[in-house]
Amino acid sequence: MSRVLGSAPAPLLRRILLQGKYEALTMLRNGEQLILAIVLPLMALVGLTVTPLLDGLGGSRVDVAVPGILALCAMSTAFTGQGISTGFDRRYGVLRFLSTTPLGRTGLIAGKILAVLAVLLLQVLVVGAVAFILGWHPTTAGWAPALVLLVLGAAAFTALGLLVAGTVRPEATLAITNLLWILLGALGGIVIPAERLPGPARELVHFLPSGALGEALRDAFLAGTFNGGATLILLLWTAFAGAAAIRWFKWN
């Protein structure tokens, strides 16, 4: 065997793009993840459109429902989906192995964030298309703040997902992220606006990432306004969960 040994890393951006693509395809090929990311949000959208649950909230049923469903999508992909896959990657040593390649730990995290954003974009396109068929009329001025908020929401939920995945066993990550998805999805102010929730929850959900994201997206798409308070709450969740994940994430 005659060969010249030794290599050099591919450029940083290429490594991150490759990892993002690989992780996004892995997520989309996983049946359970696909149900969580696409099927359940679409079922919720249709459910909220055909039932009177959201009547009397200052817009048509579908107009009130869609922003919450998009927020739910961000939580599905960034928190539950990404948390579970990271938890199992950690168990199987995948994180350790990839961190020995030129990708490294930061490239790995960047690739995961990119994959979350790619899947989220796909969710927005699918949910948006179905919503338009159902008669969705978003405020045009709402798109710009909404997209910024979706990215910020994805950041907050990714940080929380990584915090869970990096600190407990993968089975526990599976249980925690699924349970929170259901709890926050139903009672976290994400799909059902705070004013329709029972007393104590009504005040609390404003401070949860779910409530803040749902509320801010509704303000954007229904009124075309930018909700600064909710944005600040999402930023704080991102900062604290991100710092905690950096501090406590265990790679093995």
Place this chain on the structure above:
Amino acid sequence: MRSPDSPVLSITGLIKDVGPLASLDGKMLRVVSGVSLAAERGQVTALLGANGAGKTTTIECAQGLQRRSGGSVSLLGQDPDTAGAELRSRVGVMLQDGGLPPSARPIPLLKHIAGMYRHPWPVDELIERLGIDTFSRTTVRRLSGGQRQRLALAAALAGNPEVLFLDEPSAGLDPQSRQLVFQLISELRDAGMGIVLTTHLMDDAQRLADYVYIIDAGRNVAEGTVAQLLQRNISADSGQEHVRTLLFESRPGLDFTGVLPATVDVREARAGSYAVTGALTPEDLAALTAWWAAHGIMPGSMSLEARSLEDVFLDISGREIR
């Protein structure tokens, strides 16, 4: 012999503490306490030791996967704790647990990993060389132990590294895979790769290693080429080389005191099963067989073996089970 070139890996006085551990009342546990070693280009350097001796921790500190608590590590002239992608692109790692995603299929996975490098090893070549085409459509979770190890080795080689770390490379290998993997390791060594492997199997070290460090309880307790280690004397005063063991079976309770020189160790390991160990000479064998003839003894079986690395290892690290 160690070459005069600067080593690809040099570790000096490595210390690694883990914890605090609840099982130790919140104290730290020192799992590596002063390992020093060097690995050269074009050589296989083996870290040999029992499970829990600190081999994996040592090489993970060298790979930058674990942060050392003390001592110094230089990998290709750089500190793995602070080095970046440039160093990682020149080093291949095969982890003990594989580290491959269970849902992945071999070829897309290898292509993905190769994409992280500017001058990767052509994936087709790796696939062919390691026989991966025979299971290319199977997901990692359904692979046999041997197939998984071969894929993990291919993944470690994807970047065409200068230094290759193999943590227990023969774990789970069937005889055919083992042959394939060992042959490839030898070729890579001859091509100039610096290979560092850990193993608890003497046979691996004996077959593959140019230089062996025996690690015990977090320290390196002996080192040398396999030949040098085999020539270590059982008793410090026998002063001779080429230790061999003559094993034979006969009736129990034979007493052949005085037949062989005092430097030769004679023991009845089990009733009727004898081991004669030492720097045996033709004269010793003649004396022993003459004594058998004089006493009408015909052994049921007999064999002459060079001293194995296992004996050296057990002499050094003790025979008790830990």
